Amino acid sequence: MQHACDNWFVAFFEGALIILIMVRIIKSMRGSIPFIRRIxxxxxxxxxxxxxxxxxxxxxxxxxxxxxxxxxxxxxxxxxxxxxxxxxxxxxxxxxxxxxxxxxxxxxxxxxxxxxxxxxxxxxxxxxxxxxxxxxxxxxxxxxxxxxxxxxxxxxxxxxxxxxxxxxxxxxxxxxxxxxxxxxxxxxxxxxxxxxxxxxxxxxxxxxxxxxKEPVATGSLVGQDYAKLLLTFFIVLGSIIYTVTGYAGGPHVPLIHTLFADGGWNALLHSIRHLF
Amino acid sequence: MHNWEIAQGNTIWLAIAGVLLVTFIIIGLLTKLPLTLRRPLLSFLVFVSGLFYALEYFLPTHPVLDHGVMVPENILTDLIPNIINPLAQDLSALLFGLGLFSLMRIHFNNVARQRSGWVNSLALLVSTLSMMVFGFWSRANLHHPRWVDQVYHHLFDGVYQNMDAAMFSLIAFFILSASYRAFRIRSFEASILMTSALIVLLGLSFGGLITDKVPDYGLWSNFRIETWSSWILNIISSPGLRAIDFGVGLGGLAMGLRIWLGIEKGALFGD
The missing domain is CATH 3.40.50 (Rossmann fold)
Incomplete structure (x- = not known):
């Protein structure tokens, strides 16, 4: 069974995706109905x-x-x-x-x-x-x-x-x-x-x-698109980091090691302390 | 880890009767509730259930010895295999009875009114009842004649399994007819599809023989058909599939969130 503390980065990332979707749903409920392309x-x-x-x-x-x-x-x-x-x-x-x-x-x-x-x-x-x-x-x-x-x-x-x-x-x-x-x-x-x-x-x-054309559903749809943008950003960032550092065998960059740190919440705290 | 003991002897019948009684009381109370109260109640139950899984995922864990293996658990993890999964199984079993009842009712009516194709319905009724009788007799009762096992074996392994395999094998013919229609060159896109499919098919089968003389090292290896085939699969197809998977995952996350928070509209959730 998977848990958030297996990989803290994934847990935070999921949280960010949820926030993006919820923000768009709330905006849509307040009247900002987005356009949906033809399917x-x-x-x-x-x-x-x-x-x-x-x-x-x-x-x-x-x-x-x-x-x-x-x-x-x-x-x-x-x-x-x-x-x-x-x-x-x-x-x-x-x-x-x-x-x-x-x-x-x-x-x-x-x-x-x-x-x-x-x-x-x-x-x-x-x-x-x-x-x-x-x-x-x-x-x-x-x-x-x-x-x-x-x-x-x-x-x-x-x-x-x-x-x-x-x-x-x-x-x-x-x-x-x-x-x-x-x-x-x-x-x-x-x-x-x-x-x-x-x-x-x-x-x-x-x-x-x-x-x-219901506001909650359409807002959620736009939220998903924003989440996809965030996902794309991290894919590009990950590709660049991997290319530049050759992670898992490359030069020691503390910030990047923190990003990829294995283990639970304690490992995260330890990595952050290690940074400073 | 705590495991519930299965009750033996008369206790099991009392337990079954008790569970059924409680279930029917709950169902009866739920059906008596007005629609305006039923939906908020269901939303509340959905929220509590969702909250349980969210907490189970986010709460910190500690290693626990389970069947000789150290597994990460928190205070809620143990409840999933011991309470939630059995409850879900019981509910599924109860609802399976409803499904079976519907199936039997439709086909029994077909036979009783001798509608067109009623013989097929009769075959379904006879085969369903036979499997049920011999299945229960063979599995539930330890003191049964040997021929019961033989009949069950003939019905399950001799008839059912083979018919299942026959249905599965039909797919091969359907793939042929579907791919014939899809690959007919009618447009630019269909031409690309046809060419890609041909290269992948050749690359995965005997296509290597065509470019056998081309060296499999250095720059020349790019001209081997296996290289083209794996390039299409790994560089074109896989990223496309992963992108679709990302979209599907996000869609599931968004819908799950809407249902959990009770803001979803539509079927089951009210307009």
Whole structure:
């Protein structure tokens, strides 16, 4: 288990990132709403729902194959938007989940989305389905569902592994328009190869801010950009330090040794005392 | 390190009954709460849970002997494997029952109403029940006939594992069809993708034979296909992936912070 005192530099750095994000959230809550650039994958959501509505076929949503975590909660945020739009046009939806915890929460979220649109009668409890908690049994079930129901649009958002390509290729074979987004960098290439629109990397977390334009979410998004700038600064600084000093074998520079000091809080204090 | 003893004999049934009773009372009370009170209560619980992990991470540690290995711990570390993880497992098990109930209900209705493809639903019901019966019989009851183990072995290792492997092997064919579509040269970007993929594929397979005569030292080594392949992987691909990972990590941090502080809006958190 990791602790802050394993590496004090990381703990301070995390603190700095949190402060940057919080400052931007507070500024945004006070009315300074930032601009968010166009994200094609998220613009395609309405297009995909529209197509499913025209064809009178269902929309399929999968919030990854892991359990309840930040990633699946973010996927549920996007699926709430999808469900509300689908509810307006009475387009049927199917949501398949691979985790029992997520299943109960998904049911609640989808039911709330129909109620929020004033159409609770359209909610079908069987539209949210727990298929299996085993990876390939789930993949087989989803592939079967796509084939049987001939879904018109698919949304794969969340944590995916080897089954990602099975979903995307089967959906492609029935001609479904596909929007995918995952935080798993190993699966992003598969989605790019097989899907129509892909949300890459942190665009996945930008989704709720982009769709809702809600101040907290948009402020947080800008805070993340500032945090990235800080991260970039330290990457460049680290590269320069490493190049100049050849750290771990180079000349003795106390300040740099303090920066890279191993050990807990005591080691940090010792290094600072050593500096003066 | 303190480990909880598993209760034996009748005590375990009493413990299970007690836990179920308390769980249903809590769930009942929660469902009776009005929505205006339920959300602040959940936000408070989320904050306390998050605070626990934050404190566990930031508080100073001291080395403790655990299973013969010195590990850094503080006053909260011990609670994670002994209380929090078992609680999470119990909750997952309870919710798994709900998931299983939903699955069985959908397929039972398919069979009862003889909807299209009801035979598949029947196969699912029979296979699920068979695995449950023989699984419990084989694992939970020590005094069972030998044939029960054999049936369980045939069902799990003979049928389930092979079908799982068959699904996995399908990916190879899907990779072929997906890469065919992705690599069709339709644009400048697709051409770059195609060329890079070809170089990496050659570099990792038999491409070395093409540039076999080129010396693998000095300036000439830059003209070997393995060098190009590893350059694309290490200089172009890896930094790109790491940059995406940084963005994803920051996104997770920001969202975690919003949820922890109860300022997140949207699904589950209210508009």
């Amino acid at each position: 094609p994958g998220l613009n395609a959501i309405d297009e995909a729902i529209g197509r499913a509505t025209e064809m009178g076929k269902p929309i399929l949503m999968i919030p990854g194959i892991l359990g309840l975590d930040i990633v699946s909660l973010q996927a549920l945020n996007v699926f709430t938007h999808v469900t509300r739009t689908a509810a307006r046009f009475a387009t049927p939806i199917r949501m398949c989940v691979c985790d029992a915890t997520l299943y109960t929460i998904s049911q609640e979220v989808i039911q709330d989305a129909y109620q929020a649109e004033g159409k609770p009668e359209l909610y079908d409890p069987d539209s949210v389905r727990f298929l299996s908690d085993q990876q390939f049994a789930f993949a087989a079930s989803v592939a079967g569902l796509i084939q049987r129901e001939q879904v018109a649009a698919t949304f794969f958002l969340g944590s995916f592994f080897a089954e990602s390509l099975i979903f995307a290729e089967v959906a492609n074979s029935v001609g479904a328009i596909q929007v995918a987004g995952t935080v798993m960098t190993t699966q992003t290439p598969f989605f790019i190869a097989a899907c129509d629109y892909v949300i890459i990397g942190d665009e996945f977390y930008a989704a709720s801010a982009y769709l809702s």
